[in-house]
Amino acid sequence: MNSLNLVHLYPELMNLYGDKGNIIALSRRCAWRGIDLKIHEISLGDSLPKDMDIAFIGGGQDREQLRVYRDLEKKGDALKAMIADGLIVLAICGGYQLLGRRFVTYQGEEIQGLGILDIETVGGDSRLIGNVVADIRLGGEKMALVGFENHSGQTTLGQKAKPLGSVRLGFGNNGQDGSEGARQDNVFGTYLHGSLLPKNPVFADYLIQSALERKYGPGTVLEPLNDTMEMAAHAAAVERIEQLHRRRWVPGWFKR
Numbered sequence: 065m066n067s068l069n070l071v072h073l074y075p076e077l078m079n080l081y082g083d084k085g086n087i088i089a090l091s092r093r094c095a096w097r098g099i100d101l102k103i104h105e106i107s108l109g110d111s112l113p114k115d116m117d118i119a120f121i122g123g124g125q126d127r128e129q130l131r132v133y134r135d136l137e138k139k140g141d142a143l144k145a146m147i148a149d150g151l152i153v154l155a156i157c158g159g160y161q162l163l164g165r166r167f168v169t170y171q172g173e174e175i176q177g178l179g180i181l182d183i184e185t186v187g188g189d190s191r192l193i194g195n196v197v198a199d200i201r202l203g204g205e206k207m208a209l210v211g212f213e214n215h216s217g218q219t220t221l222g223q224k225a226k227p228l229g230s231v232r233l234g235f236g237n238n239g240q241d242g243s244e245g246a247r248q249d250n251v252f253g254t255y256l257h258g259s260l261l262p263k264n265p266v267f268a269d270y271l272i273q274s275a276l277e278r279k280y281g282p283g284t285v286l287e288p289l290n291d292t293m294e295m296a297a298h299a300a301a302v303e304r305i306e307q308l309h310r311r312r313w314v315p316g317w318f319k320r
């Protein structure tokens with residue numbers, strides 16, 4: 065039986081708008097295919113387990129982020145070594161911001177960030193809130209990601225980080241340049257909560273497939289699943305967001 069190990073970073077502190085649903089989606093999609101996905105929950109003061117295949121960190125408010133960062137810094141070298149060795153990482157919103165090389169909260173507190181992603185985030189006094197459709201390319205395939213964003217941080221990408229997708233509807237990284245999230249080698253960051261992976265099963269499978277190929281070699285085939293429900297949820301989310309935009313019932317920038 066194939067097996068994978070996933071480290072879930074700070075599950076109780078970094079878990080907004082259903083982020084834990086991403087772990088459930090990965091876990092179920094693996095189980096349905098007979099892949100044993102072991103979840104290792106790691107929090108403040110714990111050390112990172114070895115031989116991980118996937119790491120996940122969800123979103124959190126500025127206060128939690130500052131607390132988590134003081135601990136994450138100590139794990140930074142170990143995490144970077146694992147990433148250099150091919151660990152697949154998915155980071156959402158607050159977690160995504162902490163992987164960058166600078167994060168300033170809207171109250172002006174500044175942290176360096178781990179510098180794993182070449183991104184910089186500065187908190188503004190408006191919040192970017194609403195549903196998002198972003199067009200992405202995964203393994204040459206074009207598809208849409210759907211999700212929900214709620215952040216004050218505005219992120220800009222440096223040279224090394226490529227946008228994960230381009231915003232069709234919604235704000236994305238900063239509401240200005242049309243980019244959503246970032247990808248740097250095997251590290252994926254995004255502003256999409258909501259949960260992301262249950263509604264975007266193709267992305268969930270891409271992460272599982274990448275982790276399996278790294279562990280068991282290229283050519284590992286992922287058994288297809290019946291995704292009728294998941295794709296219907298995906299299509300309904302796209303349709304709902306498009307409808308709101310057609311009727312112009314779309315959120316603007318929310319002042320605090």
Ligand code: GLN
Nearest residue numbers: 123124126157158216217
């Ligand atoms: N605190 C961050 C912001 O508002 C992240 C919020 C989140 O993870 N949703 O930008």
